[in-house]
Amino acid sequence: MVEALAVASGKGGVGKTTSTLALGMALADEYDVTVVDADTGLANLCFHTGLAAADTTLQDLLLEDSDVAVDDAVYERFGLSLVPCGTSLDAFREADPTRLREVVATLADGTDVLLLDSPAAIGSQSAVLPLVLADRTVVVLQPTVPSLSDGLKVQEYARSYGTETAGVLFNRVRDDEAVDRVAEQAERYFGGPTLAKIPESDAARAARRAGKPLLAHAPDSPAATAYRRAAERLELQEGDSGQVADRFRSAVIPESP
């Protein structure tokens, strides 16, 4: 195990799932990467990866008295191990979010890099758990005031749990020159470097429609190239697999009320 990273944004619509999968595929050239859709309330990794009809998902693993093996919810696609989350509202209501800790611990044992696609809004225990469990966060931003404001907020939430920022991704960028100035200013407030500025891209929308990650659908697009650069700049911190798994298991998370 190298590191568990929560990919967070604080605001929806910034391309968090696209970014998580793109970073994952770029890192998969060097590492064994597992991507978990930890956005259990608004799961959409399945739609980005052609797994909308997956039989077993994270939702099954989070059900109380679940006897489903973690491996049954892991799908090997696009060079990644993917753990999609189902979209059933009933299953979401019945899920015990604290079981995520055990699932993450099990997955951490068998992979190098664990990416947790985290909920945008931090309004519940289940939404904040990925930030609690991860070693560090990657914050996905758009160069707008609401996105930066929410990104600062999510960074402070993560830091409260000892989870520092590994880097910042500016996504859906339209004006290169302006974003350079914005990124330079933003570095004063965010931990970690600006990993990349990803240009707004029709390719990302087309990839989503095709049910494929961007790097599989349009590997030569400028956005895909920018994500590869982001992965190169991300300095992963080596961790001991057993220790990481133990840490997740020992995280004192109470039962849901």
Added chain:
Amino acid sequence: MSGFDAADAALHVPQGTLVRSRVVDDVADPLDRALDQKLTGYAVLEPGSSLLLGDEAAGLLTFEDGIPVVAYCETTDEGGVDALAALAAPGPCSVDLYELSAEALDPVHQSPSFQVPPDAPARELAADPTLAERTRERAPEERQAEESASAVEAFLEDEERIAEIQEEARTEAKSRAAEWGLDDQLEVQ
């Protein structure tokens, strides 16, 4: 008309006719409505759960044929993109839309320091790039090239405001942690 007395503000806008009054979760909705209905008039914005502006915060955004023209924040007494930065706040926002003739708005629309790029409100207040693009496309040709990044730069230059957002988030994270039974996990007690 509550919270914003245009007559006392630095930007003098005559009273218009109220056509819609709503508390919205997303400012994109009234901006979209103004664009689609080609509203000439103005919106009075009051961010409800603003982190920083308090209960009396209010701002004004004018439109000509649905396209935003000038913005003013009463609380900070700022105009233009600085006003948008001051008004951009998470949470619900009260938005009243008024109709007013182009002639009545004309003196206001001649104030360069209050002008905003056509797409800036959708981008800065609503973080809606699609609406921003649509607004820019429908704007008169001479206004389509105006820059909009300066609101973000103005926001990031305001160290005091950023520090307040961070402090607010830390306090909120701590109280929520207690609520969710996660306070044992906090590293910053």
